Amino acid sequence: MSEPLRIGVAGLGVVGTGTLTVLERHHELIADRCGRPAMVTAVSARDRRKERGVDLSAVRWFDDPTAMASDPEIDVVVELIGGEAGVAKDVVETALAHGKHVVTANKAMLAHAGTELAGRAEESGAVLACEAAVCGGIPAIKTVREGLAGNAVEAIYGILNGSSNYILTTMRETGREFGEVLADTQKLGYAEADPSLDVDGIDAAHKLAILTALAFNTRVDYEGIHVEGIREVSALDINYAEELGYRIKLLGIARRADGGIEQRVHPCMVPKSAPIANVEGVNNAVVAEGDFVGNILTEGAGAGAGPTASAVVADIMDIARGTNLPTFAVPASNLHPLASRGMHEHQGGYYLRLMCLDRPGVLTEITAALRDEAISVESMVQRGRGPSGEPVPIVITTHETREAGMMRALKAIEQLDAVLEAPRLIRIENP
Amino acid sequence: MSEPLRIGVAGLGVVGTGTLTVLERHHELIADRCGRPAMVTAVSARDRRKERGVDLSAVRWFDDPTAMASDPEIDVVVELIGGEAGVAKDVVETALAHGKHVVTANKAMLAHAGTELAGRAEESGAVLACEAAVCGGIPAIKTVREGLAGNAVEAIYGILNGSSNYILTTMRETGREFGEVLADTQKLGYAEADPSLDVDGIDAAHKLAILTALAFNTRVDYEGIHVEGIREVSALDINYAEELGYRIKLLGIARRADGGIEQRVHPCMVPKSAPIANVEGVNNAVVAEGDFVGNILTEGAGAGAGPTASAVVADIMDIARGTNLPTFAVPASNLHPLASRGMHEHQGGYYLRLMCLDRPGVLTEITAALRDEAISVESMVQRGRGPSGEPVPIVITTHETREAGMMRALKAIEQLDAVLEAPRLIRIENP
Numbered sequence: 001m002s003e004p005l006r007i008g009v010a011g012l013g014v015v016g017t018g019t020l021t022v023l024e025r026h027h028e029l030i031a032d033r034c035g036r037p038a039m040v041t042a043v044s045a046r047d048r049r050k051e052r053g054v055d056l057s058a059v060r061w062f063d064d065p066t067a068m069a070s071d072p073e074i075d076v077v078v079e080l081i082g083g084e085a086g087v088a089k090d091v092v093e094t095a096l097a098h099g100k101h102v103v104t105a106n107k108a109m110l111a112h113a114g115t116e117l118a119g120r121a122e123e124s125g126a127v128l129a130c131e132a133a134v135c136g137g138i139p140a141i142k143t144v145r146e147g148l149a150g151n152a153v154e155a156i157y158g159i160l161n162g163s164s165n166y167i168l169t170t171m172r173e174t175g176r177e178f179g180e181v182l183a184d185t186q187k188l189g190y191a192e193a194d195p196s197l198d199v200d201g202i203d204a205a206h207k208l209a210i211l212t213a214l215a216f217n218t219r220v221d222y223e224g225i226h227v228e229g230i231r232e233v234s235a236l237d238i239n240y241a242e243e244l245g246y247r248i249k250l251l252g253i254a255r256r257a258d259g260g261i262e263q264r265v266h267p268c269m270v271p272k273s274a275p276i277a278n279v280e281g282v283n284n285a286v287v288a289e290g291d292f293v294g295n296i297l298t299e300g301a302g303a304g305a306g307p308t309a310s311a312v313v314a315d316i317m318d319i320a321r322g323t324n325l326p327t328f329a330v331p332a333s334n335l336h337p338l339a340s341r342g343m344h345e346h347q348g349g350y351y352l353r354l355m356c357l358d359r360p361g362v363l364t365e366i367t368a369a370l371r372d373e374a375i376s377v378e379s380m381v382q383r384g385r386g387p388s389g390e391p392v393p394i395v396i397t398t399h400e401t402r403e404a405g406m407m408r409a410l411k412a413i414e415q416l417d418a419v420l421e422a423p424r425l426i427r428i429e430n431p
Numbered sequence: 432m433s434e435p436l437r438i439g440v441a442g443l444g445v446v447g448t449g450t451l452t453v454l455e456r457h458h459e460l461i462a463d464r465c466g467r468p469a470m471v472t473a474v475s476a477r478d479r480r481k482e483r484g485v486d487l488s489a490v491r492w493f494d495d496p497t498a499m500a501s502d503p504e505i506d507v508v509v510e511l512i513g514g515e516a517g518v519a520k521d522v523v524e525t526a527l528a529h530g531k532h533v534v535t536a537n538k539a540m541l542a543h544a545g546t547e548l549a550g551r552a553e554e555s556g557a558v559l560a561c562e563a564a565v566c567g568g569i570p571a572i573k574t575v576r577e578g579l580a581g582n583a584v585e586a587i588y589g590i591l592n593g594s595s596n597y598i599l600t601t602m603r604e605t606g607r608e609f610g611e612v613l614a615d616t617q618k619l620g621y622a623e624a625d626p627s628l629d630v631d632g633i634d635a636a637h638k639l640a641i642l643t644a645l646a647f648n649t650r651v652d653y654e655g656i657h658v659e660g661i662r663e664v665s666a667l668d669i670n671y672a673e674e675l676g677y678r679i680k681l682l683g684i685a686r687r688a689d690g691g692i693e694q695r696v697h698p699c700m701v702p703k704s705a706p707i708a709n710v711e712g713v714n715n716a717v718v719a720e721g722d723f724v725g726n727i728l729t730e731g732a733g734a735g736a737g738p739t740a741s742a743v744v745a746d747i748m749d750i751a752r753g754t755n756l757p758t759f760a761v762p763a764s765n766l767h768p769l770a771s772r773g774m775h776e777h778q779g780g781y782y783l784r785l786m787c788l789d790r791p792g793v794l795t796e797i798t799a800a801l802r803d804e805a806i807s808v809e810s811m812v813q814r815g816r817g818p819s820g821e822p823v824p825i826v827i828t829t830h831e832t833r834e835a836g837m838m839r840a841l842k843a844i845e846q847l848d849a850v851l852e853a854p855r856l857i858r859i860e861n862p
Binding site for chain 2: 018022023026029030032033131137138139142143146147148149150151152217275278279290291292293294295296297298299300301306307309310311313314316317318321323324325329330334
């Protein structure tokens with residue numbers, strides 16, 4: 001049996017202590033599978049005295065994680081501090097500068113500086129691995145980078161955020177509105193006190209940026225992603241989706257199209273029969289579309305101590321086994337710049353919900369606005385009639401059309417006297 | 432860029448020509464991702480003159496695949512001849528004896544001789560890779576071996592045969608009987624003229640044998656698998672399943688239990704809400720249950736030229752990149768003997784359908800037989816009444832109980848005068 005792999009863990013939150021637990025409980029199994037032991041020999045966190053339920057008596061403690069990152073007795077630094085920049089990035093840069101391998105779950109940092117950090121790793125002959133950064137326990141990175149290696153990837157998309165999927169699932173199951181369900185979700189601990197990362201699509205966009213680079217061998221381009229969250233999704237829209245045969249899901253999507261790669265995160269209507277429509281609750285799922293293999297879906301827990309630690313340990317074991325690949329599948333210097341296709345060029349179907357005065361001529365005005373942009377209506381629903389003066393919903397789905405034209409039509413519709421609220425728009429995806 | 436990897440392909444059926452197509456069409460992409468080209472330099476098949484739609488002018492032709500397997504100018508032999516023994520095995524043994532890497536899609540051969548062949552590969556320092564042998568394009572092997580490397584696997588199960596899943600899906604959607612749907616499936620080319628491998632569970636068992644070895648780091652034990660196919664599943668049972676909230680799926684299951692590992696392939700009733708219940712048509716899916724990661728499901732095309740070739744090429748690329756692992760995750764000499772738990776010890780719920788005379792006392796006789804084995808009834812349905820003298824179905828589901836007792840009860844029930852046909856039994860799985 002070869003020399004043990006010496007690991008320093010920076011950050012002892014739930015994922016950090018989870019990682020220590022996995023490495024301790026499966027010490028023997030991991031040594032068997034890697035041909036060498038993987039041992040945590042150092043840790044760093046803010047508060048040394050905090051009770052974490054793991055035995056730290058045999059490991060060295062560092063108050064300063066950056067000092068740990070340059071320690072000559074450590075082979076791999078596991079960065080679980082989090083945050084786009086600051087200490088986390090200092091730790092990673094220091095470790096790589098010292099030729100140490102880095103395993104990280106830090107999607108924000110990689111979304112913003114992934115290409116640069118991958119380049120630094122390769123310059124110093126180190127590994128920068130980040131399976132835990134994308135959808136927790138799901139081996140999404142390994143599946144795209146290795147499982148689909150022989151394919152040109154046409155698209156990669158998925159449910160990349162568990163909190164927002166839990167909220168949408170609960171809204172559908174209970175008929176309740178976003179605000180109420182969000183509050184409950186926070187009580188359950190599935191969403192942070194500041195839920196913005198989750199419900200505004202930012203966390204999903206961080207993950208999408210990483211997946212896009214892997215799938216298309218392009219530089220990480222977080223800035224190029226069109227991002228919308230789920231705050232505007234209402235119980236009414238969820239009901240209409242059901243009725244029309246759809247489920248509403250927050251998807252992150254990267255797709256090769258004429259003129260470049262589209263990257264977008266927004267609520268989507270997906271047909272109920274699509275496998276991704278049946279991914280419910282806190283689960284995440286990633287679908288990679290390869291030109292030879294077709295669609296490969298991987299589903300599982302996208303967050304939590306056990307699943308995320310499982311992914312961290314998988315990366316550590318790849319390092320112990322010596323089977324790592326470049327962070328984004330090919331060397332960073334070979335990553336192509338991403339030719340980004342703007343959202344205005346997007347083509348697809350749309351769901352519109354308008355709240356209108358129930359009076360003659362309204363439908364004519366609305367359909368004329370669509371006709372003026374050559375948008376073809378697939379279905380229209382106007383039903384019932386509220387108490388006098390109350391607005392009634394009119395729901396329209398369209399055939400495939402261009403986003404730019406749809407936005408112009410929407411502007412025209414919004415200005416109609418009979419349209420009383422801002423129109424709601426949800427894009428239809430037929431994956 | 433390093434030396435090209437030189438590949439010899441033995442067998443030019445759909446998967447063989449598919450592999451040539453992938454390697455040709457993505458020659459550049461593969462070289463970029465591997466840091467070296469992967470080139471087919473030799474092929475062997477039965478009929479040289481057959482039109483296959485691929486250009487063979489630049490490759491060496493071997494009439495004898497065994498001669499190709501010992502050729503000094505070849506680094507990797509891709510075995511796509513098929514068959515448990517015979518030429519396919521000769522080719523693999525010859526290649527390994529000459530220190531050449533082998534990539535194979537041959538599940539029958541590995542189910543019967545996997546441990547031995549993996550041992551031979553390791554002795555000569557060669558790789559024996561078989562991603563394409565399990566569920567075509569789905570990276571099932573990579574997911575278990577690498578993605579879940581840090582977990583003790585509690586269970587692995589899945590829909591491992593696309594033809595039988597297609598038949599069960601079609602039976603449910605159309606209400607038709609097995610025989611009719613099978614005939615149509617054969618016309619569509621989704622089942623062979625001799626459908627036995629597919630519908631009798633043998634093909635699924637081959638794959639399960641490989642997955643079990645990987646998941647539990649045990650020697651391959653095909654003989655220890657309890658195998659039942661889908662020929663006995665009737666439209667009536669599919670209707671009752673629907674009514675009771677289940678779908679009928681042919682699952683291959685390996686689960687760690689007291690006293691050993693259970694390996695079994697048989698039709699199962701799974702709750703409609705379980706992700707695996709929603710894997711329809713020809714798709715395959717594998718679920719791995721890790722102690723830290725929870726359930727990871729991977730779904731995709733389990734057969735066909737493109738998907739299977741995609742998996743073959745993924746293995747070739749691992750070899751080109753130098754990132755291979757032992758066939759069954761740990762060296763063959765470290766694989767434990769599999770302590771097999773017999774089917775009689777299985778514990779679970781059961782669905783029974785009996786065709787009975789509609790006369791007083793029948794239910795008492797049946798329930799007494801169950802009571803005598805301490806089997807607790809969960810639900811019982813007897814409805815309607817046929818024309819006089821026609822048997823009526825009685826459907827019973829049980830709480831968890833032991834297979835041995837259930838089999839004794841079934842024997843007793845079968846001997847009742849009022850029970851007119853052999854009882855149908857389907858095991859209930861709550862994955």
